[in-house]
Amino acid sequence: MNKTLKLIIFLTGTTLPLACQNNSSLLTAENETLLIAAKGEIVNINLETNTIKWQYKSKNDTIINYSVFTVDDKTIYAPFSSGKITALDLNSGxxxxEGAINNSDMEIQENTQNNPYITTTPLIYENNLYLNTSSLDRSKSTAYCFDKFSGKKKWQTETDIYERQCINLINDYLFLGFSKYTLEGKAESIFKNPKEQEELDPQLWTQRIHIQIQADKNNLYAANKDFGRIFCLTFDNDTYLEKHTLKESPFINNPEIFKWIFYDYEFNSATDLLSSEDMLFAALEDQYYRTCIFAIDKKSGKTVWKRLLGTNNTPKENDPNTSNFFMNKVKTWSLINNQLTVCDQNYIYQIDLDGxxxxxxxxxxxxxxxxxxxxMDHNNNFYFITIDGVTKxxxxxxNFEIILKKNFYRMPFTRINDFQIKYLPKK
Incomplete structure (x- = not known):
């Protein structure tokens, strides 16, 4: 069985783009710009002329529809599934x-997918680029640190996360899932008394974390997909897990360790999390696969407001099967200009932070x-990728219009279809 087919079979499912910690909302470019990543390509579109300004193609990544990048004030940093990572000038391309996750990856033959890596959006902090990867068979995961100016690898360390998780930053420490690392890649205990962690099972979380963990200055927020519980783990200096003795209790089953635990009895299956300064947003589904957006107060863990998506998808009391499985599942969502932009099968919704x-x-x-x-641009126009090209x-x-015609074939029912775009206003 070839490796591409193995990857398709192994990663079957649907996914939401990872919402990671980099904040690029204040970035600008020489002209109004749309950046696109798909199938090993990075494309810069000048929105003032609707023309391609420049494009870059990785010769080793022409098969897999998995593309991620992050941007600082003048550079795009893009890792690829082949293990290659490159830095491109934002305005000139x-x-x-150019570097690689492993030096041997530079020997990959053209147009092959030799041992692809499932990569996540890099984290930029000071002069470094931090990146987490997972192997094709998820037998290993590794965190890396690169010098963002030269691409020189500073360190790498094996990690215990085998799902796609971006690296978070709290109080000058790196967090991958609930594992804590110094900026030099050294693993440390999350407890003030390291002996507490030594007494625990190695698996602190009793189920795999399929949803991207969110973080802010002092807290981590994680969701349990199957039971819809959302957990806040605090690293505030006053409470830094110093008063809790876990003994042999599994991490998820010991409520004392958490600042709060959120649960809704009707919508009890979590699908994704987003974070703003004061609120945590959760997409939860009920037994009929209807999606409800919850705004949760970060301090208390209480519901601030909730909104059910869709208009004609309420199941009848005597016929629950009237709910369409795909109708109101969140396909993608993001925080843009202090608004939630949420997309399901039929609608794009704009919801303000008051609900x-x-x-x-x-x-x-x-x-x-x-x-x-x-x-979304400054005129409230939306941009996204469709099967026929870049759509506005x-x-x-x-009206909808294609501003760049291009075939973006989507492999059905797989997690390797991450296309990414980024809008940048003119300086």
Whole structure:
């Protein structure tokens, strides 16, 4: 069985783009710009002329539809499934440096997918680039640190996370899942008394974390997918897990360790988390696969507001099967300009941070269905990738238009279809 087919079979399922910690909302470019990543390509589109300004293609990554990148004020950092990582000048596309997760990866033959890695969006902190990877068979996961100016690898360390998890930063420490590392890659106990962790089972969390953990200055927020519980683990200096003795109790089953635990009896299956300064947003489903967005107060863990997606998907009391499985599942969502932009099978919703529905855009047919995350410009126009190319929804005319024709074939029912876009306003 070839490796591409093995990857498709192994990663079967649906996924949401990872919401990681880098904040690039204040970034600008020489002109109004849309950055696109798909199938080993990075493309810079000048939105003032609707033309391609530059494009970069990784010769080793032409098969897998998995592309991620992060941006600072002048550089794009893009890891690829082949194990290659490159830095490109934001405005010119000139390659600043090229490296690899492992030195042997540089020997990969052209147009092959030799031992692909499942990578996550890199974290930029000071002069470093931090990245977590997982092997094809998830037999190992590794965190890496690169110098962001030269691409020189500073260190790598084996980790115990075998799902796609971005690295988070709290109080000058790196967190991958609930594991804590110094900025030099040394593993440390999350407890003030390291003996407490030594007494525990190695597996602190009794189930795999399929949803990207969110973080802020002092807290980690994790969701249990199957039971819909959301946990806040605090690293505040006053409470830094110093008063809790875990003994042999499994991590998830010891409520005393958590600042709070959120649970809703009706919507009890978590699908994704997003974080703002004061609130944690959770997408939860009920037994009929309807999705409800919850805004949760970070301090108390209490519901601030909730909103059920969809308009005609409420199951009848005597016929629960009237709910369509795919109708209101969140395909992608993000925080843009202090608004939640949420996309399901039929609509793009704009919801303000008070829970008010600002706008609801009907997706006009399958050819306009987003395959990527959704970005919004200063005129409230939406941009996203569809099967026919890069699509713009014009807020003024309320029409969809293709601004770049390109075939973005999506392999069905797999987790290797991560297309990414990023909007940057003009300086």
């Amino acid at each position: 000139k390659q600043v440096w 008010k529905l600002i706008n609801q855009v009907l997706i006009q047919g399958e050819k306009h269905n987003p395959l990527s995350n959704i970005e 929804y014009n807020a003024k005319s309320e």
